[in-house]
Amino acid sequence: MAKSVISEARDIKLATDLIQLGARLQVLESETKLSREKLLRLYKEVQGKSPPKGMLPFSTDWFMTWQPNIHSSLFMSIYSYIDKSMELEQIQVIVRAYRLYREHARTHGMDEILSITRAWRLVKFFDAGMLTTTPCVGCGGHFVVHTYELTDSYTCGLCNVPSRAGKTKRRALEPVAAA
Amino acid sequence: MKQDQMLDEIREANLSYLLLAQRMIREDRAQAMFRLGIGEQVADIVGSLSMAQVIKIASTNLLMCSFRFGEEMVWGLLTSHSKDAEISRMHAALLMAGAPAAEAVVA
Numbered sequence: 001m002a003k004s005v006i007s008e009a010r011d012i013k014l015a016t017d018l019i020q021l022g023a024r025l026q027v028l029e030s031e032t033k034l035s036r037e038k039l040l041r042l043y044k045e046v047q048g049k050s051p052p053k054g055m056l057p058f059s060t061d062w063f064m065t066w067q068p069n070i071h072s073s074l075f076m077s078i079y080s081y082i083d084k085s086m087e088l089e090q091i092q093v094i095v096r097a098y099r100l101y102r103e104h105a106r107t108h109g110m111d112e113i114l115s116i117t118r119a120w121r122l123v124k125f126f127d128a129g130m131l132t133t134t135p136c137v138g139c140g141g142h143f144v145v146h147t148y149e150l151t152d153s154y155t156c157g158l159c160n161v162p163s164r165a166g167k168t169k170r171r172a173l174e175p176v177a178a179a
Numbered sequence: 180m181k182q183d184q185m186l187d188e189i190r191e192a193n194l195s196y197l198l199l200a201q202r203m204i205r206e207d208r209a210q211a212m213f214r215l216g217i218g219e220q221v222a223d224i225v226g227s228l229s230m231a232q233v234i235k236i237a238s239t240n241l242l243m244c245s246f247r248f249g250e251e252m253v254w255g256l257l258t259s260h261s262k263d264a265e266i267s268r269m270h271a272a273l274l275m276a277g278a279p280a281a282e283a284v285v286a
Contacts (some may be wrong), residue, residue, distance in 0.1 A: 070269055077276035082209045085280050086219045096209045108268050139252060141273045158270040161263070 008034070015039060017095050019046040021102070021116040026056050031091045031120075056117060060130050063122060063144050066157050071113040072122055073143040073156075075101045076133055079123065080142075094123055186240055193237035196244045200225050201233070212280065216247055220283035248275055 011032040018028055019042065028039050043051045063072045079097040082088070088096075098119050105112045114122075122144070125131040133142040134151040138159035145151055203211035204226040212222050228236070236243065248254070256271035 070273070074269060074273045074276065077273055078213060081213050081276055081280065085212050086209060086222075088209055093209070096207065096213075100210060100213055104272055108265060110265055110269075139270065139274060140250075140277070141270070142277050158266060158273070161266060 003033075012042065014091065014095075015042055016046055018091075018116065019043055021095065021098055023120070024056060024117045025051045027117055027120050056121065058121075060125055060146065062118070063125070063131060064146070066162055067113055068118075069144055069157055071101075071105075072118075073133070073141070074104065075114055075119050076122065076126075076144055077142055080133075090123065091120075094120055189240060189242055190237050193239070193243045194233070197225065197228070197233045197237055201228065213276070216275075216278065216281055218280040218282040221281055224283060248278060250274065 011034050015028050015032050015034060018031065025036075025039060025043065028034070028043075029036065032039070034042070040051070062068055075097060078100050079093060082093050082097055083090075094116075098116050101114065101119070102112055104110075122131065129147055131144055132147045134145045134154045135142055136156035136159055137153050138155050141156060141158070143154065143156045145154065200211070200215055203214060204222050208222055208226070212219065215222070217225070253271050253274050256267045256274070259267045261267060
C-alpha cells in the first residue's frame with residue numbers, strides 16, 4: 001500500500017493538535033488515516049499517558065441542559081463564523097473554533113464545559129440533522145436546539161436564566177467574593 | 180497643537196492596528212478573521228499589503244478600526260455590573276460571534 005508521506009505528515013500534525021486539545025482516541029481515528037498503534041504512541045508522547053478508554057458520549061440531550069447549551073452555542077457561533085468565511089476542512093474549522101472558545105473560557109476564568117470531543121460530536125450531530133440552531137426572540141443570538149423541536153418563539157437560557165443556573169457544587173464550596 | 184497630536188495618535192493607532200492584523204492573518208487566517216470580524220477578501224487584502232502600503236493607509240485622519248458592534252444590548256452586557264458577570268460576558272461573546280463579517284464589496 002503506497003501511502004503518501006505528505007498526507008501522513010499532515011495527519012500527524014492534525015492528530016497532535018487534537019491530542020493537545022484533549023481529544024479522545026475515537027476522534028483521532030475518525031479524522032486521520034493513521035493506524036491505531038501509531039495514534040496510541042503519539043498520544044502517549046504528547047500527553048505523557050495512555051488515552052482514556054470507554055465509549056464516547058452519544059446523546060444529544062447533554063447539549064440541551066443549561067450550561068452545556070450556552071457553551072455549545074458559543075462554540076457553534078464561532079464555528080459557523082469561520083465556516084461561512086472561508087474554505088477549510090471541517091476538522092480544521094473545529095480545531096480553530098475550539099481554540100477560540102477555550103480562549104474565551106480561560107480569559108474569563110470559566111470552566112471549559114465543552115470538551116473538544118463533545119465539540120466534535122456536536123458538529124457531527126449538526127451534519128446528521130439532529131441538532132440545529134435557532135435565534136432567540138429576546139437577544140437574536142443563535143442557540144443549539146433539537147431539530148424537530150418547536151422553536152417559533154424560542155427564548156435562550158441567557159435571556160431567561162433559571163434560578164439554579166450556575167449554582168454548582170464547586171461554586172458552593174468557593175469562598176464568597178467580596179461584593 | 181492639540182489637533183496635530185490627535186492626528187499623530189490616529190496614525191499610530193492605525194499603524195499598530197494594521198500591523199497586528201497582518202501578523203494575526205499570517206499566523207492563522209481563520210482565527211484572525213474571527214478575531215478581527217472580517218471576511219476572506221478583506222483578510223486577503225490586509226494580509227498582502229506591503230509595508231509602504233500599510234504606512235500610506237495609516238497616514239490618514241480617519242481611524243481604520245471601527246467599533247465591533249452597534250447593538251445597545253452588547254454594550255449593556257459588557258458594561259453591566261450584575262453579580263453574574265460570567266453570564267453577561269458569555270452572552271456578549273455569543274452575540275458578537277454571531278455578527279456578520281466585514282466584507283469587501285466588489286463594484
